[in-house]
Amino acid sequence: MDKETLETGLRIRTEVLGKEYVENSMKNADDFNRPFQEFVSEYCWGAGWGRPGLTKKERSMLNLAMIAILNRPHELKLHIRGALTNGVTKDEIREIFMQVGVYAGAPAMLDSVRIAKEMFVEIERGG
Amino acid sequence: MDKETLETGLRIRTEVLGKEYVENSMKNADDFNRPFQEFVSEYCWGAGWGRPGLTKKERSMLNLAMIAILNRPHELKLHIRGALTNGVTKDEIREIFMQVGVYAGAPAMLDSVRIAKEMFVEIERGG
Amino acid sequence: MDKETLETGLRIRTEVLGKEYVENSMKNADDFNRPFQEFVSEYCWGAGWGRPGLTKKERSMLNLAMIAILNRPHELKLHIRGALTNGVTKDEIREIFMQVGVYAGAPAMLDSVRIAKEMFVEIERGG
Amino acid sequence: MDKETLETGLRIRTEVLGKEYVENSMKNADDFNRPFQEFVSEYCWGAGWGRPGLTKKERSMLNLAMIAILNRPHELKLHIRGALTNGVTKDEIREIFMQVGVYAGAPAMLDSVRIAKEMFVEIERGG
Amino acid sequence: MDKETLETGLRIRTEVLGKEYVENSMKNADDFNRPFQEFVSEYCWGAGWGRPGLTKKERSMLNLAMIAILNRPHELKLHIRGALTNGVTKDEIREIFMQVGVYAGAPAMLDSVRIAKEMFVEIERGG
Amino acid sequence: MDKETLETGLRIRTEVLGKEYVENSMKNADDFNRPFQEFVSEYCWGAGWGRPGLTKKERSMLNLAMIAILNRPHELKLHIRGALTNGVTKDEIREIFMQVGVYAGAPAMLDSVRIAKEMFVEIERGG
Numbered sequence: 001m002d003k004e005t006l007e008t009g010l011r012i013r014t015e016v017l018g019k020e021y022v023e024n025s026m027k028n029a030d031d032f033n034r035p036f037q038e039f040v041s042e043y044c045w046g047a048g049w050g051r052p053g054l055t056k057k058e059r060s061m062l063n064l065a066m067i068a069i070l071n072r073p074h075e076l077k078l079h080i081r082g083a084l085t086n087g088v089t090k091d092e093i094r095e096i097f098m099q100v101g102v103y104a105g106a107p108a109m110l111d112s113v114r115i116a117k118e119m120f121v122e123i124e125r126g127g
Numbered sequence: 128m129d130k131e132t133l134e135t136g137l138r139i140r141t142e143v144l145g146k147e148y149v150e151n152s153m154k155n156a157d158d159f160n161r162p163f164q165e166f167v168s169e170y171c172w173g174a175g176w177g178r179p180g181l182t183k184k185e186r187s188m189l190n191l192a193m194i195a196i197l198n199r200p201h202e203l204k205l206h207i208r209g210a211l212t213n214g215v216t217k218d219e220i221r222e223i224f225m226q227v228g229v230y231a232g233a234p235a236m237l238d239s240v241r242i243a244k245e246m247f248v249e250i251e252r253g254g
Numbered sequence: 255m256d257k258e259t260l261e262t263g264l265r266i267r268t269e270v271l272g273k274e275y276v277e278n279s280m281k282n283a284d285d286f287n288r289p290f291q292e293f294v295s296e297y298c299w300g301a302g303w304g305r306p307g308l309t310k311k312e313r314s315m316l317n318l319a320m321i322a323i324l325n326r327p328h329e330l331k332l333h334i335r336g337a338l339t340n341g342v343t344k345d346e347i348r349e350i351f352m353q354v355g356v357y358a359g360a361p362a363m364l365d366s367v368r369i370a371k372e373m374f375v376e377i378e379r380g381g
Numbered sequence: 382m383d384k385e386t387l388e389t390g391l392r393i394r395t396e397v398l399g400k401e402y403v404e405n406s407m408k409n410a411d412d413f414n415r416p417f418q419e420f421v422s423e424y425c426w427g428a429g430w431g432r433p434g435l436t437k438k439e440r441s442m443l444n445l446a447m448i449a450i451l452n453r454p455h456e457l458k459l460h461i462r463g464a465l466t467n468g469v470t471k472d473e474i475r476e477i478f479m480q481v482g483v484y485a486g487a488p489a490m491l492d493s494v495r496i497a498k499e500m501f502v503e504i505e506r507g508g
Numbered sequence: 509m510d511k512e513t514l515e516t517g518l519r520i521r522t523e524v525l526g527k528e529y530v531e532n533s534m535k536n537a538d539d540f541n542r543p544f545q546e547f548v549s550e551y552c553w554g555a556g557w558g559r560p561g562l563t564k565k566e567r568s569m570l571n572l573a574m575i576a577i578l579n580r581p582h583e584l585k586l587h588i589r590g591a592l593t594n595g596v597t598k599d600e601i602r603e604i605f606m607q608v609g610v611y612a613g614a615p616a617m618l619d620s621v622r623i624a625k626e627m628f629v630e631i632e633r634g635g
Numbered sequence: 636m637d638k639e640t641l642e643t644g645l646r647i648r649t650e651v652l653g654k655e656y657v658e659n660s661m662k663n664a665d666d667f668n669r670p671f672q673e674f675v676s677e678y679c680w681g682a683g684w685g686r687p688g689l690t691k692k693e694r695s696m697l698n699l700a701m702i703a704i705l706n707r708p709h710e711l712k713l714h715i716r717g718a719l720t721n722g723v724t725k726d727e728i729r730e731i732f733m734q735v736g737v738y739a740g741a742p743a744m745l746d747s748v749r750i751a752k753e754m755f756v757e758i759e760r761g762g
Binding site: 043044048051053054058059061062063065066067069070091092094095096098099100101102103104 | 170171175178180181185186188189190192193194196197218219221222223225226227228229230231
């Protein structure tokens with residue numbers, strides 16, 4: 001493990017997904033899923049997101065398109081919230097899912113729109 | 128068919144993929160694939176790419192990530208060339224495929240890198 | 255936008271998915287998802303389903319197989335109902351999912367069967 | 382192994398994919414791939430295609446859409462030839478790939494069209 | 509149908525997924541889904557799992573990785589239980605999902621971990 | 636970067652994929668793809684494969700199933716060779732692809748078998 005990369009990762013992950021979410025993920029980790037938490041924090045958020053060359057906003061935009069296509073609603077929700085935090089506007093989210101529709105088809109687009117709407121409601125309610 | 132949208136689509140498609148490519152696609156179209164050429168020009172390039180809200184550079188960035196994951200090497204090559212035309216740098220392409228690696232796994236990343244390298248060589252040779 | 259194609263699309267979409275569903279989709283649309291409603295109505299249902307060359311029943315059969323593989327349960331449910339409306343029988347739905355099993359594997363088949371059963375119960379209850 | 386199902390499977394497979402192809406597959410089978418030849422003949426072609434409830438033409442139509450989405454060009458080619466044998470016309474193949482475009486996106490559609498064109502040329506040359 | 513293969517399949521399926529599950533699946537089968545029950549029992553469990561050459565533990569390990577990537581949570585749950593029955597330990601399940609993360613990306617890994625945790629809780633409660 | 640993990644990764648990668656392959660990958664790396672080489676060596680091979688809990692043979696078996704489903708022929712070839720190095724026998728490779736057939740469908744299975752045969756020929760020729 002590279003401590004510096006892990007720390008960078010935890011910092012970025014917290015900035016993007018929120019303090020509460022990251023603290024809960026770490027606190028609730030047991031022997032089974034602690035290694036995943038560390039792996040994700042170090043490699044995805046440290047060694048991946050921590051790289052220069054793209055802004056956090058651009059990485060968020062890519063993630064919305066990728067996770068929509070990868071068909072993982074739970075992760076998509078997290079990254080919609082993260083995208084808003086990183087300055088992606090609702091109008092831009094709409095355009096990203098339009099582009100998903102053209103390149104990955106209508107069901108991927110409509111599912112993503114439905115999930116985004118659920119997330120917007122959650123956020124408005126203070127969730 | 129909406130003539131205005133089709134014309135917008137043909138214009139954008141030509142700007143992004145190049146005059147030669149689009150003219151060849153249209154010229155080589157027969158009864159079997161002409162409807163696809165029109166469908167793609169009008170809907171993908173006109174009604175999709177023609178929308179405001181994202182820059183062409185941003186749409187190209189999304190496409191590289193999406194088509195890498197959708198696993199379509201032939202289309203990926205075209206859109207790597209288009210991305211360079213739209214101002215995406217080689218360094219940014221590298222970062223996009225890094226992000227693909229984190230979210231869609233090593234094989235999707237390595238395949239895309241290999242295809243990008245082939246395309247860079249083709250372009251350098253004037254192809 | 256091509257008004258004629260949009261109108262064709264809305265008509266076919268209503269015939270296949272039902273008046274109540276389409277009216278609700280349109281009524282509940284806000285600034286975020288109205289463009290998707292229009293895009294889907296014009297392009298999927300107008301420019302896609304509106305084409306000659308395949309019967310509505312045949313398009314429904316293809317959709318069940320495709321959406322089963324694309325792994326979108328929410329859309330699959332809608333199109334199971336639509337397929338019944340378009341004259342696909344329960345026996346034919348069974349055979350389509352058998353064919354999905356052979357070409358896309360047991361989990362895609364079993365998931366689709368489970369979703370179809372849920373939908374049949376919903377329809378019997380008048381939903 | 383169920384001998385009757387295997388025989389049904391070999392008969393249907395031969396009718397759809399051609400005598401030459403099936404005989405070559407069987408003749409070239411060694412210890413490594415003979416079990417796959419038998420598995421495919423018995424289960425896919427015997428227990429799958431051998432079922433009543435859908436015509437061979439309908440099963441071919443489903444296969445073109447499914448294999449296009451599953452992204453397996455080698456198998457797609459075989460089943461394009463098989464579809465023509467089963468009475469699917471070129472116009473219907475075009476419509477099936479249009480429907481693929483709407484539901485699975487432009488790259489899946491364009492790739493399938495390209496493969497179909499290659500296959501049509503091969504067949505015209507007597508391949 | 510090959511009666512011997514079907515019986516082998518039912519026996520293995522019962523050993524792996526549990527007597528209660530298999531009896532319920534068979535008892536609840538109606539005209540619509542009985543053919544799927546038979547197909548799965550004979551081909552997946554009889555002709556597939558019934559083959560020599562891999563241990564049941566190894567087949568379970570493969571299944572966890574495959575079904576995680578195929579993105580079928582309902583089937584994944586069943587096969588997590590089956591894997592434990594076949595002697596795959598929790599530590600091994602963790603390592604399998606780590607390997608999924610490296611080759612299929614973080615969202616596939618994190619989703620699978622979440623589903624595994626739900627299943628472990630269910631099992632502890634005697635479910 | 637964690638130097639120890641990178642070194643572990645390079646060692647395991649060399650053991651599995653061969654000295655020649657890894658040296659070529661490193662030697663041919665330019666500014667564009669060097670970061671991928673390092674990322675893959677450190678994270679996939681060091682932090683992933685370097686973990687205890689599964690044998691190298693078991694990781695190879697999982698990889699064959701996963702990469703077959705992920706539909707990446709180029710990577711599949713490499714990992715077939717690696718699997719043989721790690722003690723997976725040809726008979727076991729056959730069984731793994733059988734299991735792929737049951738859970739991911741016939742085209743994924745047949746494509747993988749075809750690729751394996753090509754690789755076996757290459758290896759016999761001393762490639």
